[in-house]
Amino acid sequence: MKRLISYDLPANAWIAALVAAIVLILAVLPLTTPSIRSVNMAAKIIVFIPLAASFILLIGYTGIVSFAHTVFFGIGGYGLALGLLNSDASVSGMLTGLMLGVALSAVFGLIIALLSLRIRAIYFAMVTLVAALVTSQLASRLTWLTGGQDGVSFDIPDALSPGVRYWTVPFSDVPVTGKVLLYYALFAIAALSFLAMLRIVNSPFGRVLQAIRENEFRASALGYPTTWYKAVSSILAAVFATIAGGLYAAWLGYVGPGSTLSLNVLTDILLIIVIGGSGSLYGAILGAVVIIVSENYLQSLIELLIPVSIAKSPAGTLLSGDRWLLWLGVLYVVAIYLVPEGIVGMTRSGGRPGDRRAIPGPNHSR
Amino acid sequence: MSEPATAAISATDLSIRFGGHVAVNNVSCQFYDGKLTAILGPNGAGKTTFFNLLSGQLAPTSGQIHFYGKDITRYSVSHRAKIGVGRAFQLTNLFPKLSTFENVRLAVQARGNLGFDMARLSVDLPGVNEQAEFYLEKVALLSKGDLDVRSLSHGDQRKLEVAMLLALEPKVFMFDEPTAGMTIDEVPIIVELIQAIKQTEGRAILLVEHKMDIIKTLADRIVIFHNGEVIADGDPNEVMSMPIVQDVYLGRALA
Structure with a gap:
């Protein structure tokens, strides 16, 4: 079991327990509830975990701050959609489309990495943001290929469609349809991706990435050609984000600029890693749950907590459920102040004996 | 064999200019296996710049660097580290x-x-x-x-x-003030380590250091830098007694 997670346990027992509970709930959810809303939410969480984890691989481990990550997510979605459309919804067409998407993303990931060598820090971040917006615009305009603003709706292979009924769970009476099967396919692929990334960051390669983030100058002085390491890291992050994009499109039976390429998706990913923490891949799990559950239930929660009489009064408008987005923003700002390194980073800055910065000794020479 | 051994690392007519300032000027110097060369000179003499040229952090304006006879002037930092040019840095x-x-x-x-x-x-x-x-x-x-x-x-x-x-x-060890800022009792462990590398591994060692007692213990040869040029190069006792060295380096250091 410890090998499976590459001996990389969450920093403290509470967080480990939380992660285990989340995984367990995601694993059994569609067998216990017929609620389409909660299963949809769980599926979105499952997709966004590897997506955010791949972003952590890039930003948290390698230190490349790129906002072009939604591009890969989009390529995965469109790849899978176009593969299905052009093959009469066959599994092989789906996989071919996704694989072509992965290849395209790998090339684009390489370009991004090479770009980061030429343009530094904040300018690079801005260039990648523009790349993301341009891609989004392209997807909206190239109607013949992408269906424009409307996106592409497609049929999923029959075995995975909601119409097929395999079995009924005895205790909860929930029917196991093709859609449930699809859910578990998503779960399995997302879990494999996550474990693969966990292995990568704990491999010698992953250590070099961390070294580059900490001190690129020194990493090269140890004999690591840092350019190639950054390139491979960027390609890997792109590939995993593409796979996640394919999963999301498969679940929705639809892909469009709004679901994969828009700024909202980017904001989601950023919120996830800010709340969850970018110091460890587990941040992706905790962050995805907090953000996606809030997006789905914060409005209802506020409506539940605040009596209608208050919410309707002039002074109480801020407390009405319609203002949930505002409160999500407040949550975000509070999180930045209270847990700047995210939930997984919370315990790290705790009471370790040597955590105070060393006082540098005198330096006699220039 | 009677012919001289190939230098582990050598600089030939090495220069680097930053705008109008010549930080290292036409330096030629060979460093051999099993020998520890102490590199001395006042602050700003070009010692660290010389190290940066050898290990590849800076590209020379002119001149060549050879590593066991092979021209490595155009090698990247990581490539040089890979083939055995090892360096410890001055600022941590x-x-x-x-x-x-x-x-x-x-x-x-x-x-x-x-x-x-x-x-x-x-x-x-x-x-x-x-x-x-x-x-x-x-x-x-x-x-x-x-x-x-x-x-x-x-x-x-x-x-x-x-x-x-x-x-x-590495095959060549470059130490840039390894004991700077250390407390007195921490220094011997570093000195002993460097001594051990020299004796048991027989590697070429370049050492930038200001502490004279360490230099006396370790150095087989002293090279003095001043204003980017090598002004003295040879046996420690000879070099330290040269008038020009006393003027430039010790004169100022003892004043």
Whole structure:
């Protein structure tokens, strides 16, 4: 079991327990509830975990701050959609489309990495943001290929469609349809991706990435050609984000600029890693749950907590459920102040004996 | 053989200009296996710039660098490190948020060409972890292996810097003021380590150092830099008694 997670346990027992509970709930959810809303939410969480984890691989481990990550997510979605459309919804067409998407993303990931060598820090971040917006615009305009603003709706292979009924769970009476099967396919692929990334960051390669983030100058002085390491890291992050994009499109039976390429998706990913923490891949799990559950239930929660009489009064408008987005923003700002390194980073800055910065000794020479 | 051995590393007519300022001017110098050369000179004389040229952080305006006869003038920093040009840095230059152990392991796995290995786990690498511990032990830091580097004292960070250079097992060792800022009782361990590299491994060692007692203990040869040029080069006693050296270096240092 410890090998499976590459001996990389969450920093403290509470967080480990939380992660285990989340995984367990995601694993059994569609067998216990017929609620389409909660299963949809769980599926979105499952997709966004590897997506955010791949972003952590890039930003948290390698230190490349790129906002072009939604591009890969989009390529995965469109790849899978176009593969299905052009093959009469066959599994092989789906996989071919996704694989072509992965290849395209790998090339684009390489370009991004090479770009980061030429343009530094904040300018690079801005260039990648523009790349993301341009891609989004392209997807909206190239109607013949992408269906424009409307996106592409497609049929999923029959075995995975909601119409097929395999079995009924005895205790909860929930029917196991093709859609449930699809859910578990998503779960399995997302879990494999996550474990693969966990292995990568704990491999010698992953250590070099961390070294580059900490001190690129020194990493090269140890004999690591840092350019190639950054390139491979960027390609890997792109590939995993593409796979996640394919999963999301498969679940929705639809892909469009709004679901994969828009700024909202980017904001989601950023919120996830800010709340969850970018110091460890587990941040992706905790962050995805907090953000996606809030997006789905914060409005209802506020409506539940605040009596209608208050919410309707002039002074109480801020407390009405319609203002949930505002409160999500407040949550975000509070999180930045209270847990700047995210939930997984919370315990790290705790009471370790040597955590105070060393006082540098005198330096006699220039 | 009677002909002179090939130098481990050598500079030929090496110069670098920054705008109008010539930081290193036409320096030619050979460094041989088994010899420790102390490089001295007042601040701003060009010692560290010379190191930067040898290890590749700076590209020379003119001149060549040879490593066992091979022209490496155009090699990148990482390529030079790979073939055996090893350097410890003057200002502590480590991976601050990684553990002490991890810093050394990164050096060990660099030497083993394991950097692109992503299928295996770091904890499983045969030999690598043992070697990292071995080199930590050498600088008496094994007990602090789990601490983040940023929490180490300045002296311990300097020791770690040396351990990382040792772990690279280079063919040429370049130390840039390894004992700067260390407390008195921390200095001997570094001096002994450098002595051991010289005697048991027979490597070429370049040492920039200001402490005269250390130089007297270790140096086989002294090279004096002044205003980017080599003004004296030879046996320690001879060099230190040269009038020009006394004027330029000791004169100022003792004044």
